[in-house]
Amino acid sequence: MLPVPLLEAVGAPIKLLRKRSKTLERLLKTPLTTADERAIASACGESGSSRIGDFYYWYYQKLITAHAVRSLDGPRALALIAKLDKTNYRPAQAILQQTSGVIVAVPHHHHYILAIIALARQLSAAKDVYIFYGDPKTHPGNEVFDHLSGLVFDEGRVNVIYDNKNGLSKALRCLRSGAVLFILPDVFRDESTTFHIPFYGRAMRVMLGTATLARKTESIVVPAVAVSSGGMSFQTKFLPEIHVEQTSPERAKLSDYTVTRALFDSYETVMRRDLLCWQNVRQHMLTPPKFDELTAEEIDRIIDLLPSDPALLPPICVVECRLPA
Amino acid sequence: MTPYHEARKLAGGVNPIAVVLPTTNSIMSAALACQVRGEVDLVGESSNPAIITPPQMLTRTTQGLRPDCVIFTDQILSPPNATVRLKADIGDYFISPVEMILCLKYQYDLVVWIGREYSVLKAGQQTAETICSSVNTHFAAAYQLGSQWLMRESQNLRKSDVREHGARTRISLIRSLAMNAYRFDAPSKFDEAMQKIDRIERNWEDMCNAASASP
Numbered sequence: 001m002l003p004v005p006l007l008e009a010v011g012a013p014i015k016l017l018r019k020r021s022k023t024l025e026r027l028l029k030t031p032l033t034t035a036d037e038r039a040i041a042s043a044c045g046e047s048g049s050s051r052i053g054d055f056y057y058w059y060y061q062k063l064i065t066a067h068a069v070r071s072l073d074g075p076r077a078l079a080l081i082a083k084l085d086k087t088n089y090r091p092a093q094a095i096l097q098q099t100s101g102v103i104v105a106v107p108h109h110h111h112y113i114l115a116i117i118a119l120a121r122q123l124s125a126a127k128d129v130y131i132f133y134g135d136p137k138t139h140p141g142n143e144v145f146d147h148l149s150g151l152v153f154d155e156g157r158v159n160v161i162y163d164n165k166n167g168l169s170k171a172l173r174c175l176r177s178g179a180v181l182f183i184l185p186d187v188f189r190d191e192s193t194t195f196h197i198p199f200y201g202r203a204m205r206v207m208l209g210t211a212t213l214a215r216k217t218e219s220i221v222v223p224a225v226a227v228s229s230g231g232m233s234f235q236t237k238f239l240p241e242i243h244v245e246q247t248s249p250e251r252a253k254l255s256d257y258t259v260t261r262a263l264f265d266s267y268e269t270v271m272r273r274d275l276l277c278w279q280n281v282r283q284h285m286l287t288p289p290k291f292d293e294l295t296a297e298e299i300d301r302i303i304d305l306l307p308s309d310p311a312l313l314p315p316i317c318v319v320e321c322r323l324p325a
Numbered sequence: 326m327t328p329y330h331e332a333r334k335l336a337g338g339v340n341p342i343a344v345v346l347p348t349t350n351s352i353m354s355a356a357l358a359c360q361v362r363g364e365v366d367l368v369g370e371s372s373n374p375a376i377i378t379p380p381q382m383l384t385r386t387t388q389g390l391r392p393d394c395v396i397f398t399d400q401i402l403s404p405p406n407a408t409v410r411l412k413a414d415i416g417d418y419f420i421s422p423v424e425m426i427l428c429l430k431y432q433y434d435l436v437v438w439i440g441r442e443y444s445v446l447k448a449g450q451q452t453a454e455t456i457c458s459s460v461n462t463h464f465a466a467a468y469q470l471g472s473q474w475l476m477r478e479s480q481n482l483r484k485s486d487v488r489e490h491g492a493r494t495r496i497s498l499i500r501s502l503a504m505n506a507y508r509f510d511a512p513s514k515f516d517e518a519m520q521k522i523d524r525i526e527r528n529w530e531d532m533c534n535a536a537s538a539s540p
Contacts, residue, residue: 192493196501203498254511257504296506296514302499303521310403311492312525314532315410316422318539319457322414 004068004080008232011060017053028059039285040276046200047275055276061232065111066144074151078121081152084111085118086229091238092119094222096126101175101219105210106226107186107267108279111234113145115226116182117152119236124157128179132171134189135162163189168213175217185210185263186280197261198291200268200275204284211259214244215252221259223266228274239266327355329365329395332436332443340448341391343368343427345437345460347467348397348475356395368423369397370406379406379423386431396423398460399467399476402483410485410536413461417485417537425456435459440466489533496526 014024025031032040040055047054065084069077095102104119106112120129131149136142149160161167161174161181175181185206188194194205214221223239242262247255275281294302306312326334332344346352348369359365360375366385369376377385379401382394401407401421409422427433428448435446437459444459467474481487500522507515 194497195504196498197505203501250516251511254504254508254515257501258508261505261508292502294502294506296503296510299499299503299506300514300518303503303518303525306496306499306522306525307528309495310405310408311488311495312529312532313404313408315419315536316408317453318410318412318536319453320412321454321458321461322412 004064004084004232007064008061011057011064014060015051015053015057017056018051020052021056024056028056028063030059035286036282039282042285043275043278043281047273049276058274058277062111065114065232069114069148070144077148078117078152081114081118084114084233085235086233087115087118087236089119089122092122094241095123095180098220099178101178101214101217102127102180103175103210103214103219103221104180104182104224105185105221105263106182106224107271108184109267109271110226110228110274110277112184112226113148115224115234115236117148119224120158120180120182121153123180124153128174128177129158129182130161130171130174130179131158131182132161132163132167133184134187135164135167138164171213172217175213175219181213181219183210183213185260186267186278195257195260196291197257197264198293199264199284200272201290202284202287203291204264204287206260206264208253208256208260210263211244211256212252214242214259215246215255218244218246220244221263223263225267225270227270228277237270239270242266327359328352328438329356329359329393333393335443335445336434336436336447338434338447340432340434342393343424343433343435344393344395345398345424345435345463346395347438347463347470348399349470349473350475353397353475356397359395364393366392366394367397368394369400370403371397371400376400379421382423383426386427391431391433394427396421397476398424398463399474399480402479404488407483409457411457411461418483419485419488420457420460420483424460425453428456429453437463438466439463440469485537492529496522496529 020032020037040052044050044054068080072080106116116131120131123129133145134142136146146160149158161170171181188205188207191205194207196203197206210221213219221242221244225237226234227237229235242259244259245255271278328346329344333342336342346356356367357375360367366382367376368379368382370378385392398421407419407421409420411418411420424435428435428446428451432448434448435456437444437446439462444462446456446459503518503522
């Protein structure tokens, strides 16, 4: 394989594309639908770009980085990550000084995997570090995380916890003992347990799990986002930490919702410029565009009208049309 | 001969007729021409002002008018207008009651397109089951039209599981909007709001279970 900087230079003209190219989509293994194209145009609008080429170029970068990291042995993969990483780690010192647990919440944005690896290695010199994600058995595609952790982490310094019942118990124990837990809060396992928050003005489903873990373990939440640092490089932006107030059991959900909103509000401040580099960008930009910020009085009136909403009324009759077995 | 005129000939008799047709370009053009000549009313759910909704059609009927009509039942998908839950071999879905009301209450003969032929359902000899069964056959035939059937992609919206997902999303969104509105100041009214939403959700789930279990 050619060196990554050379590949980067070779692919740079992709950025200039203003029209769709099905050939390129095939090469990048990213076939787009017409709806995807609309979503990408909306995302371009948010980030001040006017070219679909920016989207293609990001996929190109992702593809060659993933291929490079996978084809290298541990030390070489780490050397490549170090070369691409332009992060100023001084703000991360605050994490090391915490006596409570710390949840580092990283969205699936830009080179988030490389950012997690680089930061986890830094923190693991002084703290127990855990990375929390979906079990590859139930989340196909996450094998790459397993592969990379085996490759780049010294044994026992950084551990993986799968997102299941046992994993959750373990995460609670680790955080209570003051560990650092990396979590990716912009995906959900079960739609029925999600809530909606506004994200770039659109309603987005999120689980409140990050906030719940923080509340139950009195941990702080540190939002951290991988963003572009020019070319193939990335840097991790550390955003103001979020402290979770203890609350009554009746208000626990509301508290978790408030913390989750604060978390994603902070992401919005740094993701806009590279919104095309967010893994969920297509899906999110297709959802109905508005999350109405209603007042308490307005929402109370809507709740009173809800029982007569036609979508929630029973059918006027049920008629059997199945053929007898 | 237009599909409407063919149906009129098949039905014979003196009763007004309601012709159930699928939405295709050619059928739509022929039906619009009939409507312009004042021969029929067109019923469906469309942004085309020539097409009236089922409640508008029923209002005309209650006013003593009983015009022949063409019903594009494949367009009638929305929860306010598609209120009959039909249990079919392909799964439960919702249809409009307009054909049943016209036939069972206002003595319309129904002429239902079922592919290469029409099914004629004479008023006074039908039940809700025979009418729904014919509409069910109509949809099965419409799927055979492939891409000619302009409403093909939208039919998912009448499926009961898609409806239920939509309703669940709506309840979840309203719960989130309430949390969002009360997040900085949550008086006891917030607890009342949450309790109301929980109650509405429970009632709705009970209703879904009952509809799924019956008849």
